[in-house]
Amino acid sequence: MIKKKVILNFSPENVERPVTYQLIKKYDLWVNILQAKFEPKLGGKLLLELNGSEDQIKEGLSFVRQIGVEVMLLEQEVLWDEKRCIDCGACVSICPTGVLSLDQMTYKLKFDYEKCIVCGNCVEACPLQAIKVTF
Amino acid sequence: MQRTYEEINTKIRSGKAVIVTAEEIIPIVEEKGIKRAAEEIDVVTTGTFGPMCSSGAILNFGHSDPPIRMQKVWLNNVEAYAGLAAVDVYLGATQPSESQEMEYGGAHVIEDLISGKKIKLKAISQGTDCYPRREIESYITKESINQAVLFNPRNGYQNYNVAVNTSDRKIYTYMGILLPHIGNANYSTSSQLSPLLNDPQFRTIGIGTRIFLGGAQGYIAWEGTQFSPQILKDEEGKVIYKGGTLAVIGNLKEMSTDYIRAATFKGYGVTLVVGIGIPIPILNDEIMRNAAVKDEDIWTEIIDYSFPHLIKPSLGRVNYKQLREGNITIRGKNVPTSPLSSYAKAREIAQRLKEEILRGKFLLQEPIRKFTEESKLKPLLEKR
Structure with missing residues (x-):
């Protein structure tokens, strides 16, 4: 069993497809919905944590792509502008899942995308506006 | 020692x-x-x-022709204090933009100036005999102005x-x-x-x-x-x-x-x-x-x-x-x-x-005067 976090981008054409149902039923994945945002007629986004074997996850995601739903990694939707960042650490203490930390040797910011639930706390806490979320 | x-x-x-x-x-x-x-x-x-927060820059734009005694000045829509001589202002870091509010302010103008960007200048005045002009709009950079002192x-x-x-x-x-x-x-x-x-x-x-x-x-x-x-x-x-x-x-x-x-x-x-x-x-x-x-x-x-x-x-x-x-x-x-x-x-x-x-580029300067030793913080009392 491995865990993988992905963001599914739905278009107006495929927004009504029961994707989560099929990931569970057909591909035997444990699906944890961490965030969901849908707008009628516009599409939507799902942040999923998938639990399963590597093959199951691979097949499940290839099915998702086949029906036209875009599969994104967190790094593509949580954008950290390292040039803008000054490593102040204002984001560290408001992150509920420990994604953000200061390295105890260099005191530079570390970003552990695997722990991110796209809550957006860091976006509003960053005084340099160096973090953007497109979710 | x-x-x-x-x-x-x-x-x-x-x-x-x-x-x-x-x-x-x-x-x-x-x-x-x-x-x-x-x-x-x-x-x-x-x-x-x-x-x-308590930061800002003193800027001198130079004189236009005809000249203006700037009474109100905006830089990228951020107001700078112009209650000084004709073309001197003090741009405060925390002053918010009049169009973007907190997203942009005096500090951003300072950063943009340092990075060499063009800044939009707008100034108005009532006009005087010696400074007849009543308004001006132009662009400045750190190179185009006389002084920019933090x-x-x-x-x-x-x-x-x-x-x-x-x-x-x-x-x-x-x-x-x-x-x-x-x-x-x-x-x-x-x-x-x-x-x-x-x-x-x-x-x-x-x-x-x-x-x-x-x-x-x-x-x-x-x-x-x-x-x-x-x-x-x-x-x-x-x-x-x-x-x-x-x-x-x-x-x-x-x-x-x-x-x-x-x-x-x-x-x-x-x-x-x-x-x-x-x-x-x-x-x-x-x-x-x-x-x-x-x-x-x-x-x-x-x-x-x-x-x-x-x-x-x-x-x-x-x-x-x-x-x-x-x-x-x-x-x-x-x-x-x-x-x-x-x-x-x-x-x-x-x-x-x-x-x-x-590298010998920075020599130490002895203070020419020490700070005032006894200094107590005074609150602002409301008096009538």
């Missing part, structure tokens, strides 16, 4: 000065002791890079509170976002690297001291506003130095956006992140002892920012070693901490200042 500024500068000029940062000095003093360290080390460099009335706070929030709602402060029920704790100093914590009694730092300011060489112009140094001691002997501040000045045209940045604290407003580094000449053993201070010996107070009055309740004391580890305990609760001042950048500044001195 006694050493003079002149002796140090002679060594700097001949490339023989021994310089370390305020971090590097700690293990040296631990190993060799104060006396030997003081004999060997000539200068200790400090650094800080944090939000400093002059910050209060920077480099010696020490600062740790901010927490005991209320049941999230609050937006100049100390960042504070989560309810003491959900986080924010602090803001470079502690063992901080200029005024390495010379807490201002033995070497005074008016005229040459400093690293925003990537350029600047000077301490005066003690900062609200200057009110205090030494607090508790029963256990924990000492808190606080209240020292600096007014600093330097040529904005020579600065770099690596060391001056605009920032916006959500729900609070715009501020300027300023990089300052101060060299401390090791003139005697006492100055060496102070410059070797380390995080575990620097204490500060945990303050409840949800209390909407001037004097806010304290929840205890904590040292910077604990704060920097990322978690502290308040009322039995494990609380994550955030610095708002960049330690990585403070380190970079202290290092850069050290290298500049080593």
